[in-house]
Amino acid sequence: MAQIYGKVALIGLGLIASSMAHAMRRGGVAAEISGYARSQATRDTARRIQLCDTVCDSAEAAVEGADLIVLAVPVGAMGVVAEAIAPHLKPGATVIDVGSVKAAVVEAVGPHVPDGVHFVPTHPMAGTEHSGPEAGFASLFDNRWTLIVPPDGADRAAVERVEAYWQALGANCERMEVTHHDLVCAVVSHIPHLIAYTMVGVADDLSRVSDQEVIKFSAAGFRDFTRIAASDPTMWRDVFLTNKEATLEMLGRFTEELFALQRAIRTGDGEELFDYFTRTRAIRRGIIEAGQDTDAPDFGRAKKHDR
Amino acid sequence: MAQIYGKVALIGLGLIASSMAHAMRRGGVAAEISGYARSQATRDTARRIQLCDTVCDSAEAAVEGADLIVLAVPVGAMGVVAEAIAPHLKPGATVIDVGSVKAAVVEAVGPHVPDGVHFVPTHPMAGTEHSGPEAGFASLFDNRWTLIVPPDGADRAAVERVEAYWQALGANCERMEVTHHDLVCAVVSHIPHLIAYTMVGVADDLSRVSDQEVIKFSAAGFRDFTRIAASDPTMWRDVFLTNKEATLEMLGRFTEELFALQRAIRTGDGEELFDYFTRTRAIRRGIIEAGQDTDAPDFGRAKKHDR
Numbered sequence: 001m002a003q004i005y006g007k008v009a010l011i012g013l014g015l016i017a018s019s020m021a022h023a024m025r026r027g028g029v030a031a032e033i034s035g036y037a038r039s040q041a042t043r044d045t046a047r048r049i050q051l052c053d054t055v056c057d058s059a060e061a062a063v064e065g066a067d068l069i070v071l072a073v074p075v076g077a078m079g080v081v082a083e084a085i086a087p088h089l090k091p092g093a094t095v096i097d098v099g100s101v102k103a104a105v106v107e108a109v110g111p112h113v114p115d116g117v118h119f120v121p122t123h124p125m126a127g128t129e130h131s132g133p134e135a136g137f138a139s140l141f142d143n144r145w146t147l148i149v150p151p152d153g154a155d156r157a158a159v160e161r162v163e164a165y166w167q168a169l170g171a172n173c174e175r176m177e178v179t180h181h182d183l184v185c186a187v188v189s190h191i192p193h194l195i196a197y198t199m200v201g202v203a204d205d206l207s208r209v210s211d212q213e214v215i216k217f218s219a220a221g222f223r224d225f226t227r228i229a230a231s232d233p234t235m236w237r238d239v240f241l242t243n244k245e246a247t248l249e250m251l252g253r254f255t256e257e258l259f260a261l262q263r264a265i266r267t268g269d270g271e272e273l274f275d276y277f278t279r280t281r282a283i284r285r286g287i288i289e290a291g292q293d294t295d296a297p298d299f300g301r302a303k304k305h306d307r
Numbered sequence: 308m309a310q311i312y313g314k315v316a317l318i319g320l321g322l323i324a325s326s327m328a329h330a331m332r333r334g335g336v337a338a339e340i341s342g343y344a345r346s347q348a349t350r351d352t353a354r355r356i357q358l359c360d361t362v363c364d365s366a367e368a369a370v371e372g373a374d375l376i377v378l379a380v381p382v383g384a385m386g387v388v389a390e391a392i393a394p395h396l397k398p399g400a401t402v403i404d405v406g407s408v409k410a411a412v413v414e415a416v417g418p419h420v421p422d423g424v425h426f427v428p429t430h431p432m433a434g435t436e437h438s439g440p441e442a443g444f445a446s447l448f449d450n451r452w453t454l455i456v457p458p459d460g461a462d463r464a465a466v467e468r469v470e471a472y473w474q475a476l477g478a479n480c481e482r483m484e485v486t487h488h489d490l491v492c493a494v495v496s497h498i499p500h501l502i503a504y505t506m507v508g509v510a511d512d513l514s515r516v517s518d519q520e521v522i523k524f525s526a527a528g529f530r531d532f533t534r535i536a537a538s539d540p541t542m543w544r545d546v547f548l549t550n551k552e553a554t555l556e557m558l559g560r561f562t563e564e565l566f567a568l569q570r571a572i573r574t575g576d577g578e579e580l581f582d583y584f585t586r587t588r589a590i591r592r593g594i595i596e597a598g599q600d601t602d603a604p605d606f607g608r609a610k611k612h613d614r
Contacts, residue, residue: 076577125524129591145524174523184520187510192528195502198565200587202557203494205564213491215593216481217432217452221499223594224531230591233584240572240580250509251569255562257512258505262558265547270383273547277540280507284436284537286522287530 004165005068005094006031011059011081012072013037013046014232016098016124018136020070021051023169026138036062037133038073046133060088068165071097071109076238079108086112094118094158100189100235102149102181104242110151118158123147123181124171125189129230142170149181186246190239191254194247196228197236311472312375312401313338318366318388319379320344320353321539323405323431325443327377328358330476333445343369344440345380353440367395375472378404378416383545386415393419401425401465407496407542409456409488411549417458425465430454430488431478432496436537449477456488493553497546498561501554503535504543 008030010017017035024030035052036059037043046055056062063069063085071078078097089095095113099105102121113119126144128135146166150159163173176184203214203222218226240247264272315337317324324342331337342359343366344350353362363369370376370392378385385404396402402420406412409428420426433451435442453473457466470480483491510521510529525533547554571579 147524180515184516184524187513187516188521188524188529191509192506192532194568195506195565196528196531197584197587198561198568199499199502200590201583202498202560202564204586204590206494206560208487209491209494211590211593214495215590215597217454217491217495218594218597221503221535222495224503224535225499226587226591226594228528228531229584229587231584233581233588236584237577237580241575241577244572244575247572248569251565251572253509253513254505255565257509258502258558258562261501261505262555265551265554265558268548268551270544270548273544274540276508277504277536277538277543279511280504280533280536281540283507283511283518283522284533286518287525287533290522290525 002168004029004168007066008033008068009063009066010035010070013042013133015131015135017072018051018133019140022136022138027168029168034062042133051133059085063088065090067093069095074234074238075099075101075242078105082109082112086114089117091116096120096122096162098124100239101243102178106151118155120159120162121149129227131232144171146171146173148173148175149178182243183246186250190247191250193228196225199225200229309475311336311475314373315340315375316370316373317342317377320349320440322438322442324379325358325440326447329443329445334475336475341369349440358440366392370395372397374400376402381541381545382406382408382549385412389416389419393421396424398423403427403429403469405431407546408550409485413458413485425462427466427469428456436534438539451478453478453480455480455482456485489550490553493557497554498557500535503532506532507536
């Protein structure tokens with residue numbers, strides 16, 4: 001039990017914020033947790049499940065006297081929220097966000113942060129396909145990476161405290177520069193999501209294959225795409241609108257490669273296909289060795305193996 | 308314990324065949340199991356782990372007196388194997404294959420099947436990213452679909468027996484017409500695999516993002532792609548070479564959709580992105596309702612939720 005902050009204010013009460021609340025309580029990381037969500041329904045749910053010590057009806061009220069303010073709203077809403085709470089921030093307080101994109105957040109939030117208040121962008125790389133205050137659970141961040149992306153001239157002590165906070169929630173931390181963060185995330189997260197959304201959309205459109213068939217036989221690979229493609233639409237819309245440059249660049253590379261494989265299929269170049277498919281196995285092995293996933297069969301899904 | 312066949316011969320001893328061996332023993336489905344693999348190393352391994360009652364040094368010897376012959380080799384090798392074993396098949400015996408593509412297999416194997424021997428193409432839609440005789444486990448087919456794809460004029464009794472056999476291995480069976488099978492599988496399996504291979508290849512090529520970073524931060528969606536992209540290269544090469552038409556058609560549709568989303572990102576059309584991403588959630592829900600996957604968070608991976 002290591003308390004890092006006194007009062008922590010959660011602005012936005014979705015999957016990430018609600019998981020942070022559970023993890024803070026599990027670790028005794030905060031003395032008090034206040035929360036705010038824009039929708040009345042979400043606030044009611046949060047109160048019913050007692051997600052926070054107090055759920056306020058305004059962001060301004062929630063941040064009153066808070067030592068740490070967590071912006072856990074879609075990237076597109078960060079600027080507005082920051083502007084609204086700015087006058088109510090306690091001197092010496094620290095503001096963090098949990099957005100999947102960083103350059104756009106620094107640009108939108110930074111100007112509103114008053115002198116004497118610290119701003120440390122962070123990005124917990126954990127999630128599920130579920131959303132909302134009831135989707136959270138305390139172990140979401142355990143052994144997952146949280147990227148700490150301090151802007152130039154950020155207060156060293158404030159950054160280290162934020163790092164200690166995320167570690168207390170179970171996360172491994174790594175620091176990254178803003179632009180590089182957005183590129184890396186385009187590769188490992190944003191583009192995979194866009195592709196999954198596209199593939200699911202294609203299947204949905206296909207007239208000669210019924211939805212029933214798509215659903216029934218999804219286990220054969222497609223299922224992993226639908227899992228990714230079920231993530232929160234608002235969050236992902238904002239990710240692509242705010243990480244446009246890196247996303248479009250990676251998309252270009254992706255289609256380039258896809259067309260090369262398409263030609264290999266059309267021309268019947270089995271050797272190229274085989275070599276390509278062999279190369280991808282190495283990355284997979286690396287991920288298992290890095291402890292980022294299990295080596296269990298059936299694509300890591302829980303399963304009994306009775307031989 | 309329901310014995311369906313006397314002697315069953317497994318030609319090819321990879322993930323599918325070895326899982327069939329375990330499942331046959333679990334269910335007492337066969338009186339005797341013989342096996343053959345082209346590589347000496349694979350045969351040695353199969354003998355060491357006692358995968359079959361007898362492991363033969365030739366396919367001809369393995370099928371001697373067999374009531375059911377299972378062609379469990381890559382689609383591209385089916386024709387050669389069928390030709391080799393044809394003269395040694397017992398009258399009244401049944402030959403099945405477990406290939407992921409059907410039109411090409413019917414074309415390659417059909418002509419070699421002698422009169423009085425039945426040929427019933429099947430496709431167990433189950434697998435893992437692991438390969439080889441040691442990768443198999445008895446529950447691989449449990450509650451997964453096995454598609455039965457009988458050619459025109461197939462013997463009704465023989466087809467029903469094959470169906471009973473797969474059900475005894477734990478599978479749910481559905482009959483499908485050859486061409487339709489290849490289209491459905493292109494959508495739910497072949498294209499998702501090709502896309503996963505491509506995305507992993509892109510990440511691997513990217514100079515400004517180190518492999519280390521790709522691997523470290525893979526949890527954010529990319530991991531599911533690497534899991535798919537780790538499947539057996541030979542099998543998948545053959546799938547794309549032999550299901551060329553359906554694959555290329557689906558690829559065309561996929562890139563069409565992808566370009567539409569790419570334009571939406573470029574022009575900043577958030578509404579289109581939001582609507583698209585919302586639509587894909589329905590399919591995901593359908594898959595969970597159809598019992599094809601779990602609703603557990605963290606993308607279905609096993610995980611403790613201590614709230």
